[in-house]
Amino acid sequence: MDGIFSNLAIGFVEVFKLQPVTMWGMTLQHVPFNIIMCLIGCLLGTLIGVLPGIGPVATIAMLLPVTFNLSPIAALIMLAGIYYGAQYGGSTTAILVNIPGESSSVVTCLDGYQMARQGRAGPALATAAIGSFFAGCVSTLVVAMFAPPLAEVALKFGPAEYFSLMVLGLVAAVVLAHGSLVKAIAMVILGLLLGLVGTDVNSGVLRFAFGISELADGIGFVTVAMGMFGICEIIANLEQKEHREVFTSSVGKMMPSKEDWKRMVMPIIRGTALGSALGILPGGGALLASFGAYTLEKKVSKYSHEFGKGAIEGVAAPESANNAGAQTSFIPLLTLGIPSNAVMALMIGAMMIQGIAPGPQVMTERPQLFWGMICSMWVGNLMLVILNLPLIGMWIKLLSVPYRYLYPSILLFMAIGVFSISNQPFDCFLMAVFGLLGYVCVKLGCEPAPLILGFILGPLMEENLRRAMLLSRGDPWVFISPSKPISMGFLLASVALLVIIAAPALRKKREEVFVEET
Amino acid sequence: MRRLLVFIALAAAASLAAAQGGPQSWPTRPLRLVVPYAAGGPIDISSRLLAAKLQESLGQPVVVENRPGAGGNIGVDLIAKGPADGYSLVMSAIATLAINPSLYPDLPYDPLRDLRHVTLLVQVPNVLIVANDLPAKNVQELVALAKQRPGKLDFGSGSTGSTGHLAGELFKVMTGTYMVHIPYKGSAPALADMMAGRIHLMFDNLASALPSIKAGKVRALATTTLKRSSFLTELPTLDEAGLKGFDMTTWWGVSVAAKTPQPVVDRLSADILKAMDAADFKERLRGMGSEAPAIRTPEQFNAFVASELKTYTALVKRSGAKAD
Numbered sequence: 149m150d151g152i153f154s155n156l157a158i159g160f161v162e163v164f165k166l167q168p169v170t171m172w173g174m175t176l177q178h179v180p181f182n183i184i185m186c187l188i189g190c191l192l193g194t195l196i197g198v199l200p201g202i203g204p205v206a207t208i209a210m211l212l213p214v215t216f217n218l219s220p221i222a223a224l225i226m227l228a229g230i231y232y233g234a235q236y237g238g239s240t241t242a243i244l245v246n247i248p249g250e251s252s253s254v255v256t257c258l259d260g261y262q263m264a265r266q267g268r269a270g271p272a273l274a275t276a277a278i279g280s281f282f283a284g285c286v287s288t289l290v291v292a293m294f295a296p297p298l299a300e301v302a303l304k305f306g307p308a309e310y311f312s313l314m315v316l317g318l319v320a321a322v323v324l325a326h327g328s329l330v331k332a333i334a335m336v337i338l339g340l341l342l343g344l345v346g347t348d349v350n351s352g353v354l355r356f357a358f359g360i361s362e363l364a365d366g367i368g369f370v371t372v373a374m375g376m377f378g379i380c381e382i383i384a385n386l387e388q389k390e391h392r393e394v395f396t397s398s399v400g401k402m403m404p405s406k407e408d409w410k411r412m413v414m415p416i417i418r419g420t421a422l423g424s425a426l427g428i429l430p431g432g433g434a435l436l437a438s439f440g441a442y443t444l445e446k447k448v449s450k451y452s453h454e455f456g457k458g459a460i461e462g463v464a465a466p467e468s469a470n471n472a473g474a475q476t477s478f479i480p481l482l483t484l485g486i487p488s489n490a491v492m493a494l495m496i497g498a499m500m501i502q503g504i505a506p507g508p509q510v511m512t513e514r515p516q517l518f519w520g521m522i523c524s525m526w527v528g529n530l531m532l533v534i535l536n537l538p539l540i541g542m543w544i545k546l547l548s549v550p551y552r553y554l555y556p557s558i559l560l561f562m563a564i565g566v567f568s569i570s571n572q573p574f575d576c577f578l579m580a581v582f583g584l585l586g587y588v589c590v591k592l593g594c595e596p597a598p599l600i601l602g603f604i605l606g607p608l609m610e611e612n613l614r615r616a617m618l619l620s621r622g623d624p625w626v627f628i629s630p631s632k633p634i635s636m637g638f639l640l641a642s643v644a645l646l647v648i649i650a651a652p653a654l655r656k657k658r659e660e661v662f663v664e665e666t
Numbered sequence: 667m668r669r670l671l672v673f674i675a676l677a678a679a680a681s682l683a684a685a686q687g688g689p690q691s692w693p694t695r696p697l698r699l700v701v702p703y704a705a706g707g708p709i710d711i712s713s714r715l716l717a718a719k720l721q722e723s724l725g726q727p728v729v730v731e732n733r734p735g736a737g738g739n740i741g742v743d744l745i746a747k748g749p750a751d752g753y754s755l756v757m758s759a760i761a762t763l764a765i766n767p768s769l770y771p772d773l774p775y776d777p778l779r780d781l782r783h784v785t786l787l788v789q790v791p792n793v794l795i796v797a798n799d800l801p802a803k804n805v806q807e808l809v810a811l812a813k814q815r816p817g818k819l820d821f822g823s824g825s826t827g828s829t830g831h832l833a834g835e836l837f838k839v840m841t842g843t844y845m846v847h848i849p850y851k852g853s854a855p856a857l858a859d860m861m862a863g864r865i866h867l868m869f870d871n872l873a874s875a876l877p878s879i880k881a882g883k884v885r886a887l888a889t890t891t892l893k894r895s896s897f898l899t900e901l902p903t904l905d906e907a908g909l910k911g912f913d914m915t916t917w918w919g920v921s922v923a924a925k926t927p928q929p930v931v932d933r934l935s936a937d938i939l940k941a942m943d944a945a946d947f948k949e950r951l952r953g954m955g956s957e958a959p960a961i962r963t964p965e966q967f968n969a970f971v972a973s974e975l976k977t978y979t980a981l982v983k984r985s986g987a988k989a990d
Contacts, residue, residue: 205704205705205706206704206705206706206732208706209705209706209710209711209714210705210714212711212714213711213714213715213718216715216946216950302858303858303861303862304862306859306862306864307859307864347737349825349826349849349850349851350826350849351826352769352825352826352827361735361736361739361740361774362735362736362740364735364736364737364739364740365734365735365736365737430854430855430858480858484858484861484878484881484883485877485878485881485883486854486857486858486861486878487854490706493706493707493852493854494706496877497706497707497708497711497954500873500877500953500954500955501711501950501953501954502953503949503953505876505877505880505881506877507877507878507880507881507883508881509880509881569704570704570732570733570734570735571731571732571733572733572735572740611851615848615849615850618820618846618848619820619848619864619865621846
């Protein structure tokens, strides 16, 4: 325990260190340079998080050449700031205009946007910020204290375990929907099918690309999410003449009420725990965390009937989870040198170009760098909450802009965002198509969230299923053999969850039939 | 109306003059460097570094443009079919020039006929690494083990048709062994599975494998190049270990449209080489695992691409990988 404190002390000293800085020919003594870089990173991160489409990966890649002139620690602090800053910013557009800027904020759309429509955008944004802050603090401590043993846990997850976890995730996807069970399953399957488009991992064969080379790498997540949520919402809004102005006229309070505080505490704690746990898994762990946290809350909350209609738990839990996951996803990078997602791969690139080989030796050979970076995350989280709480007032004002001005700007930003990913006009058309599809789905009473989850999980699930089968030379028992207790556990949990879901649904169906007959 | 005609005539004359002005007047406007992959990979990062350097020496902005899709083919095709004016460059690589032509049956461009290859920027060796708990301590023992347990060893790779996959196939052919290929999406998850002992070996590029090798999480047996790597001088090459002539590197460099004027190609080549010889740039590329390439002139690079294309066409055919 003492070790931890002395390590954290090293880190904080490094973060707050005053150093001479030369800029534009002037040399300034005693500049808290690392803190300034942290602030710049957080600001940039928030900004790109708010702008739909432009994600942390592209931003970090573009800034990488600039960071070479910085010290390694300053560079890494700034780049990390962009990453978790984007997690903060992503929830803002999700809540205000129903556009999930980052994949992890898809779930935030569900209840956050509903809260905004009820004039509670302020409390929703504040909840997201507070939840993220708490999660960030706790998970930073987790990284500091348990990084090496947790990395070992991450290694226990092989293809079989991932597959079973994804199965559990898909079953949980059905819980996300609050309407008809059959429709939710249909949307999950549609999502799975859309996820199949592109090059097959095993054989390299193109599937469902119809000769369109832009589809060879599959359909982009951002394209689908912005179409199904953002564009679809705009169409739906324009359809109902002036009623849509309702939620903009009553801006409401900025801060959560006493009741809100009471209701958000437990979801934040549970979300943080789940997010910290799933974040260490390379490959989609952090993303599963936000979906998982939402599903969990919906099951355990006594307000579960409010989910999807503006429940504060539905914002607090996933926002805490995705921020916790974002922090703990540094664990495989820092301890094993393995990147758990594209951003982490870039961080590795940044470290290597700075002459640092990522891996367990960083902790012992360069303690200032290692602990400095961890402490900067904590400082960064504090900065983000201080930055974001006052910004809430400004964001809410945005909602009082008449919709006839607001929606063309939203459309424009979405188009720019989607285009910026691969500079293909094709993606913008595709987004429009998904907007129409989303609108049709809404008219049919089908919700987009299960589709999105199926779309994300489908390819991962297939990949891991086939890899596990390749490794076992075609023996399906690998998923439930006693030598794989984790995989077996997930599959059993899926079955249990299925039964829980199916039982009330079956009951309800009987009731519906009865109602219709009378 | 007359004034308009005069204006058009003047504008046409001016642009003609610019077109015929030769290398003295090139470049007069910003250049674009197409990276046919999403932002963030090593090819993208080195392109951004190069763009910054070229911007200084050419005196014109060099804009990096990511055009990912179809394994890099979309971005390369854009330049292959684009104007041959020297303002459009592409960072082409072993995948788009040597492997994809046999992997994708309807590749829209011909890597030799439609493109002119200017400078080879980066050459990264692959390393043969094995899981720590695998008993084989050197290449001979690994071959013996593979022969003793045919079809029982798994080798991972970053994707089907990657250099890691093809190196494994070449290894199988040269040693007469049979191992099962397990493709991943990128080499990081494959490395993780190897650390956990789920797969036995893989051919990974040096840059991504080096941290794990240094940390002792996996064991390196050999490099895939004819010369030993300066990063791991004690590590033998596969050639030394008995697989005579085994030579595979991952490489990328700058190409332009085939009809680009020779003076422009020469100037570009000279400026890129100047950047590559600058100490800071060299150091950054070395951080990415690159040994300074021995191939320097456009002629050498074009000949290299042609020979690599031949090698990999044969190899892909033998491995049975395809993407149709």
